[in-house]
Amino acid sequence: MGTCRATGIQAELIQAEKVRKYLSENNILRTDLKISKDDSFIYFPIKEISKELNSYTIIEREFEKRETKPKSYKEIVAIPDNLRHELPTSYNIIGNIILIKLPESLLKYQKEVGESLLKTNKNVKTVCLTQPVSGEFRIRDIKVIAGENRTETTHKEYGLTFNVDVKKTYFSPTLATERKRVATFVKQDETIVDMFAGVAPFSIMIAKYANPKVIYAIDKNEDAVKFARQNIKRNNVLDKIEAIHADAKEICRILNQKNAKADRVIMNLPFSAHVFFTSALEIINDNGTIHYYDIQKEEKIQERINGLEKTAKENRVVLKNLNVRKIKTYAPREFYIGLDITVRKNTPM
Numbered sequence: 387m388g389t390c391r392a393t394g395i396q397a398e399l400i401q402a403e404k405v406r407k408y409l410s411e412n413n414i415l416r417t418d419l420k421i422s423k424d425d426s427f428i429y430f431p432i433k434e435i436s437k438e439l440n441s442y443t444i445i446e447r448e449f450e451k452r453e454t455k456p457k458s459y460k461e462i463v464a465i466p467d468n469l470r471h472e473l474p475t476s477y478n479i480i481g482n483i484i485l486i487k488l489p490e491s492l493l494k495y496q497k498e499v500g501e502s503l504l505k506t507n508k509n510v511k512t513v514c515l516t517q518p519v520s521g522e523f524r525i526r527d528i529k530v531i532a533g534e535n536r537t538e539t540t541h542k543e544y545g546l547t548f549n550v551d552v553k554k555t556y557f558s559p560t561l562a563t564e565r566k567r568v569a570t571f572v573k574q575d576e577t578i579v580d581m582f583a584g585v586a587p588f589s590i591m592i593a594k595y596a597n598p599k600v601i602y603a604i605d606k607n608e609d610a611v612k613f614a615r616q617n618i619k620r621n622n623v624l625d626k627i628e629a630i631h632a633d634a635k636e637i638c639r640i641l642n643q644k645n646a647k648a649d650r651v652i653m654n655l656p657f658s659a660h661v662f663f664t665s666a667l668e669i670i671n672d673n674g675t676i677h678y679y680d681i682q683k684e685e686k687i688q689e690r691i692n693g694l695e696k697t698a699k700e701n702r703v704v705l706k707n708l709n710v711r712k713i714k715t716y717a718p719r720e721f722y723i724g725l726d727i728t729v730r731k732n733t734p735m
């Protein structure tokens with residue numbers, strides 16, 4: 387790293403800790419240079435000579451430079467200065483893969499962005515340029531821009547381990563707290579249906595942190611089900627979760643075959659969950675809970691709730707607890723919302 391000539395304070399070795407504490411508490415100590423010592427004295431590099439230092443011996447000497455790690459990739463990325471303000475502040479980390487969205491103006495510098503993200507995130511092995519999730523399977527258009535050329539990784543949350551292929555399956559690390567929250571509501575011996583289970587993070591969180599009788603984890607994406615099965619095995623919850631490769635519109639037939647009804651249904655399919663709401667009402671027990679997720683513009687939220695209530699009325703059930711939680715921002719004035727709906731059957735309309 388080299389050395390640098392700088393002003394410092396010379397202190398007796400026996401005084402070292404007392405002086406270091408004083409300098410650092412008063413913001414006088416330089417942190418970009420290393421403290422040094424010899425057989426007789428210790429030398430502290432300082433920012434400036436002030437009156438409070440009158441009682442100390444001031445010296446000039448060579449100090450070794452400290453290696454300072456950049457805090458953000460933005461500090462080191464090699465791009466024109468006039469584009470720097472367009473660099474995204476946030477990105478997702480799934481396992482050891484970073485997924486970042488770039489504006490059009492930065493696409494030309496994707497390699498530079500990728501390399502700087504690798505340098506500043508020591509556990510990351512791959513950086514991918516990504517588009518927003520889209521299509522029926524909610525997967526992303528992905529391109530590796532730096533590091534190892536692969537899209538499969540292992541993500542950890544709350545002591546659980548999920549294998550994911552970020553190109554072939556949906557997974558969102560930002561829903562970890564929501565998954566944990568849902569697990570806290572689950573009572574002993576519940577039958578649960580995870581209608582759009584993906585690689586099964588909700589199901590596995592519940593199986594590990596609560597004690598349900600069984601969870602049926604359904605997904606239409608064959609790859610997601612393959613990973614769900616691996617994850618169920620890996621997290622030792624084979625006795626609690628059955629992964630089913632099916633279309634959720636088949637859910638009534640599937641549960642009939644099993645002679646089962648659900649105490650709790652998880653519907654994490656933003657934009658389209660409402661299409662399957664009638665099926666969820668059909669399979670759920672009286673007083674059961676539906677965890678319903680959607681992405682809605684602020685001004686459209688009430689309209690969606692009215693739609694759900696209309697569906698409930700047509701199915702002669704009553705919905706309670708229609709409180710909306712805004713879980714995260716999706717776009718300006720557009721939110722990822724969650725509702726914990728209680729379904730009452732046999733109640734006067």
Ligand code: SAM
Pocket residue numbers: 522523524556557558561581582583584585586587588604605606607610632633634635654655656
């Ligand atoms: N619950 C998972 C999670 O939190 O990671 C995945 C949620 S992801 C937003 C929605 C999932 O629904 C995707 O894995 C997609 O493949 C699945 N899906 C979409 N349409 C479906 C359908 N008709 N039946 C079953 N699964 C479906």
